[in-house]
Amino acid sequence: MPGFSRFTSLVDALPATVPFVGPEAIERGRGLAVKARIGANESSFGPAPSVLAAIREKAGDIWQYNDPENFALKAALAAHHGLSPANIAVGEGVDDLLGLIVRLVIEPGMPVVTSFGGYPTFNFHVSGFGGRLVTVPYTGDREDMDGLLAAAKRENAPLVYFANPDNPMGSWWDAESVVAFARALPETTLLVLDEAYSECGPAGSTPVSDALIDLPNVIRTRTFSKAYGLAGARVGYAFGTPETIVAFDKIRNHFGMPRLSTEAALAALADQAYLKEVVGKIGAARERIAAIAVANGLQPLPSATNFVAIDCGRDGTYARSIVDGLMQHGVFIRMPGVAPLNRCIRVSTGQPEALDLFEEALPKVLASL
Amino acid sequence: MPGFSRFTSLVDALPATVPFVGPEAIERGRGLAVKARIGANESSFGPAPSVLAAIREKAGDIWQYNDPENFALKAALAAHHGLSPANIAVGEGVDDLLGLIVRLVIEPGMPVVTSFGGYPTFNFHVSGFGGRLVTVPYTGDREDMDGLLAAAKRENAPLVYFANPDNPMGSWWDAESVVAFARALPETTLLVLDEAYSECGPAGSTPVSDALIDLPNVIRTRTFSKAYGLAGARVGYAFGTPETIVAFDKIRNHFGMPRLSTEAALAALADQAYLKEVVGKIGAARERIAAIAVANGLQPLPSATNFVAIDCGRDGTYARSIVDGLMQHGVFIRMPGVAPLNRCIRVSTGQPEALDLFEEALPKVLASL
Structure with missing residues (x-):
């Protein structure tokens, strides 16, 4: 049938x-x-024992929808990073945020630049919105920032994905190079800087939280799925300029965040x-x-x-x-x-x-x- | 800026x-x-005490991603409804599923028929994908099935939303009328039959689970947010023909379901x-x-x-x-x-x-x- x-x-x-x-x-x-x-x-x-304790303690509240504005979590993340809550969007894992970012920018046929062999779920979303993947080979098992930059310019691409540290190779660039790459991109190219593994990297491998916060064409993503040990909770967040970040509110699933996941993330963040x-x-x-x-x-x-x-x-x-x-x-x-x-x-x-x-x-x- | x-x-x-x-x-x-x-x-x-017990017992597994195929929950729902797992899609609440359904069907400018004053989040998704809302007034505080049918035909609409029982009025139609409405729609019109409140209705107000399961143009949605008491868990599901339901796999956030929410839904379903x-x-x-x-x-x-x-x-x-x-x-x-x-x-x-x-x-x- x-x-x-x-x-x-x-x-x-x-x-x-x-x-x-x-x-x-x-x-x-x-x-x-x-x-x-x-x-x-x-x-x-x-996750931390304090996180499991929070989940068990708050379980009885699960009949309530979560705050659709994610006020408490955004405030905690802002304090953690020295940013404003207006710089931050919360989503059901980075996968959700990546899908939203693609949707904000890509219409069928538009070029999207990423590394050949990079994160498949990003590619899944690009295909899902009809984008055309333009891939740049890794060099020396690292994502090739010069190649990504050249491809973005050549294609006049509205969107580039770059992960630092990288998955699946585990490689990384120093923060200074990443900042230079982001600042070299045309302002008409949105950079998704996926920093899912940033907590695991050596000193100097991740730009400080406000290093790129002046750029409307940069969105950095983080997750509680990796070092924080909360993959099953589905909590990711993105940060950028308030004017760029507010775009998520136009299309996100406002009541999407699970209540206990939010409590878990709050407790995890508090237990550095x-x-x-x-x-x-x-x-x-x-x-x-x-x-x-x-x-x-x-x-x-x-x-x-x-x-x-x-x-x-x-x-x-x-x-x-x-x-x-x-x-x-x-x-x-x-x-x-x-x-x-x-x-x-x-x-x-x-x-x-x-x-x-x-x-x-x-x-x-x-x-x- | x-x-x-x-x-x-x-x-x-x-x-x-x-x-x-x-x-x-x-x-x-x-x-x-x-x-x-x-x-x-x-x-x-x-939710049931058994649900809270399951959440607390399984909390320690939260470091694991949930099964992206939602195998166990789909199997349990299939058994509950006397359907096949292939008839069922699971999502992060009905809101998520509604967004996916709109995305599957609507391109900018296409007409979408719903009741004037019906569920705002559905309208939010329609606008978010550029659809054009065509609204039909309530009659006697009930959604007007004849009016919805006429509008769908007149507009050659690819998508119609109908909630039974209805929100925000709490009204309902008998199952027989709902089935007749669904069967009268053109096969080129997809009906979203939102049954979020079905567990609360009187006998005969909801079609039996397989009443429309032969129709490729019907997707029925249910939730654990209402009678099951799990609004904060974000668990919804949809059912229809396998060939229609498989479309969700093309675009859904495969790792989107929270692990403890899935455990909660399984326990809730088991405690009738x-x-x-x-x-x-x-x-x-x-x-x-x-x-x-x-x-x-x-x-x-x-x-x-x-x-x-x-x-x-x-x-x-x-x-x-x-x-x-x-x-x-x-x-x-x-x-x-x-x-x-x-x-x-x-x-x-x-x-x-x-x-x-x-x-x-x-x-x-x-x-x-």
Whole structure:
């Protein structure tokens, strides 16, 4: 039986797709159990105990819609960053905000510049609004800012995506270079500066909060899904000039934020000591993942994120067989989607027990190939 | 300072707006405390104790993204309705699903038929995608199905919105009439049948779950925000033919569902005994609200929802002054937005303590006008 006959031509041309296959779907599809969940750059260190306490304490309020203005969370974020609440938009994860940003700027056929192999969910949204992806290869496993800038100018692109630190490679640029890149872009090009992993990077890898706050064509995005350990809560935020940020109010799902997620984010933000502790654990886990890679003759790449990309020295087919082989041992990891990045596998930091399983399984998988 | 200079022309033309002002914003703006929260059709009876237990028990999993396929919830909903999981789409509240539906169907300038005074958030989404609203007046405080059908045909509209039971009036049609309406629509017109309040209606007011499941041009929406008491969780769902429902996968925010919200919905669905108990309380509260209205010389309208519209016998200015006056006493209610519906105020059912405050404040407010 056919579906409804009159979806838009854009919708008719889109595939029904999931940008990422979840570990639960892999378990169902392959009849395997995930024992080490280190594939989605979640934080198995979890959120702070104070966050869990807040969720449990506030659970009884769940019959109430959340404040559609997100007043308390915007105020807390503003205080945290030394900005004004008017600089901040809150959304149901960065994925939601990315979709809104694309919608604000892109009409069918318009060019959107990103890196070849960059964040698939951004590309999903671009396709979903009919944008035309213009991709720039990574250079030296880093996003190529000069190439992105040239492409943006050449195409007169209204939108450019740049992640720092980067996913899926874990690489980064120093804050000064990022600021120079943003300031070099034409004012008619909106830069989405995705800083989902900024809490995990070394000093000097993320511009200070107000470094670009004067630029109407820059929106920076952050999330509680990574270092804060709240991937399942869906809380992201964006900051920029008030006049740019107010555009979200024109199209966002005003009652979209879950009440307990908001409470969780407020508690997480208030517990910076815990965040610091987790960032230390992430650093230690990165070192351990790198050591495991080296012990198995593989090459870990430097990382400013909560994961490590490991160069397996061959092609995407080989790396895929490692990913699939590890899953046979219950170790869920992922890998970049395109060459030459897909010579790598990507392993998220996590609790020592998860890394134990990875350490145990990796040599067996490599020996079996 | 101007914002980004190159938003789409559609976005430039949109106002920055909130479809509803939240009670928190009223508190902040007017320096008042909400003591009786009976304005947003939330359920102060709350979710089942089993739901709160599930949230507290699963809180520690919040570091994990939710399954992007929503497998477990779709399976549970399918079992509940006697449908297949392929018939069901899950979203971050019905508001999210309404936005997706509009996006699937509407290109700028296309006509969308709804009732004059119907759900503002649907209209917000239509405007947000550039649709042209074609409105049909209520007749006898009910949505006018004949009028909606005629408008859909006259305009060759690709999309029609119809709520049963209705918000903001609380009125309803019998299931047979709703089915006849759906079947009379051209197959090139998609019907959104919003059944957010269906659990609260009398027997025979909602078509059985499979009554329209053969029609590719019907999507029915339901929510956990009303009778299930989970407004703050943001869980809605839609059902229709598999071939129509799969379209959501082309554009939805796949990792958008919060993990604890999904757990809450699963637990709520499993506790139908609690739902039945709440529906009984909603019925009793409706009767009490009606009695309070009558005691004050006002006319309550029949309701199949978790609220009661009360005809105050004069114009919108008068009703507005009652709404504002009640808020001075800490009683938060709302009212319809347009004439002639705005001769009414709308009072949500709730705990006896909240209705006590309403009962106490209403005569004082009326006397003061």
